Amino acid sequence: MPELRTVLAAALTGLLVPGAAMAGAEPIADPAAGWDRLWDEMLVDITVIGVAFAAVAAWFMWRYRRRDRAEGDPPRLSAAAAVGWAVIPAFAFMADDFFLAAKGWELWKDYRTVPEGALEVRLESAMWSWNYTYPNGAVTVNELRVPAGRPVLLRMTSRDVVHSHFIPDFRVKEDSMPGRITYLWFYPKEPGEHVVTCAEYCGLLHSRMAGKVIVMAPDAFEAWYRAAGRKAAAEAAAGGEEA
Amino acid sequence: MGATLKSWLFTTDHKRVGILYLIGSLAAFAIAGAMSILMRIELSAIGPTLTDNPQQYNVWLYFHGAAMILGFQIPALTGFLANYCVPLMIGARDVAFPRLNALSVWLFWAGIVLALATFVIPDPPDVMWTGYPPYSTMTWGNTAFYSFTVLLLGFSSILGGVNFLTTVAYMRAPGMGWNQLNVFVWSIVVAFVIQLIFVPVLGTAVTMLLFDKYLGTTFFQPANGGDVLIYQNLFWFYSHPAVYVILLPFLGITYEIVATFARNRVFNYKMVIYGGFGGVLLLAGEVWVHHLYTAGLPDWLRVGQMVSTLLISVPVGLLMIGLVGTLYRGAIEYRTPMLYALGVVFFFLIGGLTGIPNAIASLDLHLQDTYFIPGHFHYVMAVAGTFAIFGAVYYLFPKMTGRM
Numbered sequence A: 001m002p003e004l005r006t007v008l009a010a011a012l013t014g015l016l017v018p019g020a021a022m023a024g025a026e027p028i029a030d031p032a033a034g035w036d037r038l039w040d041e042m043l044v045d046i047t048v049i050g051v052a053f054a055a056v057a058a059w060f061m062w063r064y065r066r067r068d069r070a071e072g073d074p075p076r077l078s079a080a081a082a083v084g085w086a087v088i089p090a091f092a093f094m095a096d097d098f099f100l101a102a103k104g105w106e107l108w109k110d111y112r113t114v115p116e117g118a119l120e121v122r123l124e125s126a127m128w129s130w131n132y133t134y135p136n137g138a139v140t141v142n143e144l145r146v147p148a149g150r151p152v153l154l155r156m157t158s159r160d161v162v163h164s165h166f167i168p169d170f171r172v173k174e175d176s177m178p179g180r181i182t183y184l185w186f187y188p189k190e191p192g193e194h195v196v197t198c199a200e201y202c203g204l205l206h207s208r209m210a211g212k213v214i215v216m217a218p219d220a221f222e223a224w225y226r227a228a229g230r231k232a233a234a235e236a237a238a239g240g241e242e243a
Numbered sequence B: 001m002g003a004t005l006k007s008w009l010f011t012t013d014h015k016r017v018g019i020l021y022l023i024g025s026l027a028a029f030a031i032a033g034a035m036s037i038l039m040r041i042e043l044s045a046i047g048p049t050l051t052d053n054p055q056q057y058n059v060w061l062y063f064h065g066a067a068m069i070l071g072f073q074i075p076a077l078t079g080f081l082a083n084y085c086v087p088l089m090i091g092a093r094d095v096a097f098p099r100l101n102a103l104s105v106w107l108f109w110a111g112i113v114l115a116l117a118t119f120v121i122p123d124p125p126d127v128m129w130t131g132y133p134p135y136s137t138m139t140w141g142n143t144a145f146y147s148f149t150v151l152l153l154g155f156s157s158i159l160g161g162v163n164f165l166t167t168v169a170y171m172r173a174p175g176m177g178w179n180q181l182n183v184f185v186w187s188i189v190v191a192f193v194i195q196l197i198f199v200p201v202l203g204t205a206v207t208m209l210l211f212d213k214y215l216g217t218t219f220f221q222p223a224n225g226g227d228v229l230i231y232q233n234l235f236w237f238y239s240h241p242a243v244y245v246i247l248l249p250f251l252g253i254t255y256e257i258v259a260t261f262a263r264n265r266v267f268n269y270k271m272v273i274y275g276g277f278g279g280v281l282l283l284a285g286e287v288w289v290h291h292l293y294t295a296g297l298p299d300w301l302r303v304g305q306m307v308s309t310l311l312i313s314v315p316v317g318l319l320m321i322g323l324v325g326t327l328y329r330g331a332i333e334y335r336t337p338m339l340y341a342l343g344v345v346f347f348f349l350i351g352g353l354t355g356i357p358n359a360i361a362s363l364d365l366h367l368q369d370t371y372f373i374p375g376h377f378h379y380v381m382a383v384a385g386t387f388a389i390f391g392a393v394y395y396l397f398p399k400m401t402g403r404m
């Protein structure tokens, strides 16, 4: 019961050191950094296995090439050896599988647990645009402006066909589908620009369905955000009067 | 001449049926291969290279994917090789239902003709080989061609499955036990068990697609109570096991070639059959979600199938040990089929190992839908699978033609 344990730990530290419970906000685990780490470990893992296997195969190919009209002289496996040759490698592979699965799951939890205080933006994908709506009503198309240093949560759906919102720099994508709501989050740390692209074929202009994540310094973002919110409110009011 | 043609077209002889499959599948391979060359030329420079019509590119991609898998790999392995080799390997005069066999090869040819017809109709399908709705039900491309091609080839496969399972079960030479069957025969048995279980699921999915697009049903339309993900689940519930329908026979024939030219016995036969093929059969239906890691399914399903997908490495690893072990203390002759077979060993090693990163759900959130995925499965299917089929053609060529 990890939840209970966390609660108890927080409560205890809270009792002993007043104020510590409040500072309990853990550092945010950045999935993109975790992805790069696991990827490196993965490459080592599969390279070692591949080279070992290939070396044995190549050695056999050279060592057992046919000479002087020889016939093969296969080993006679006892029942125990035959079972051993199945069970021992099977356990070795399984051990590696569970090891990798555990690492993958750790990272998965980071990917799917949205940190508190994330900026929540709604996304509706369409042929062929990304339409973002902010909590204050501000609307952007193909441009996701976010403040540096704050996690961003996208809640996604689609107007027409299946699209997939892919931000390669943040090592994350998730499909957006009509009639369903999905989410992804990422952690922009520094101001800068990052490509957004669609990763599910969605029609003739699929390859042009690109956008940008624009990470801004927090105060610059704040100024833009207020202005965009006011503009949206004004437009809504104007629209209301016309109606 | 006319009489010869007639005797070939209406043949019920398993060897001739096999050769008919071979001709059709090599034709599909040639045309689908030409499509891939067109695509690579198109992609060789930014902007229009061969065509400025993006739909043209989609048609190439559709034909390349659908024809390579449904028209080339599956029929070459479970049509040509199964027909040609299985009766000979079990000492049967022919398959159990020779006329049914002729029907399956006709259905296969009908499927090929239907696939080729996409080049002459004004509205060719543009749905890759996957046909995801709602795109496939909205596009002006002719999704019906896709559905009917899949259905024809599916029926052909089901008939083949019934035929070969019966043949192996009842027509083995007297005294030949299950543990004396060739590795290739086993691979065909397991491949057809998988086909019989999973092809109907694919048939259901593409039929629902057909109804949605042309008859006004809304199975996959959320606005009318449908769900877009049902199709993806059904599709991959078949199409992951379909990988094994290709993988097992191509490894099976590779085992035959390696054992023949290493002049050796298959290493640890029972491990290969029960551990390798049996293990794959056991896991085949529990891993389809690895194609849907980014589709918003519940976490327990995505993480659970990450574990089952990783566990595939156990039977596949045993199959690799058996293959490399068959070289041990052999007397290896490097003839053409053997060169192909050894190519299978190394390329499949790369293809298999590059599957492990994709199996990890969290790594796949970045890898999914990138070139890493086509890279991985082309090592397995396009390189290792095709090498195995070519090796088998060289291996059987003297038998088929009476010439060396």
Ligand SMILES: [Cu+2]
Binding pocket: A162, A163, A164, A198, A199, A200, A201, A202, A206, A209
């Ligand atoms: Cu899109």
Ligand SMILES: [Cu+2]
Binding pocket: B239, B240, B243, B287, B288, B290, B291
């Ligand atoms: Cu799969």
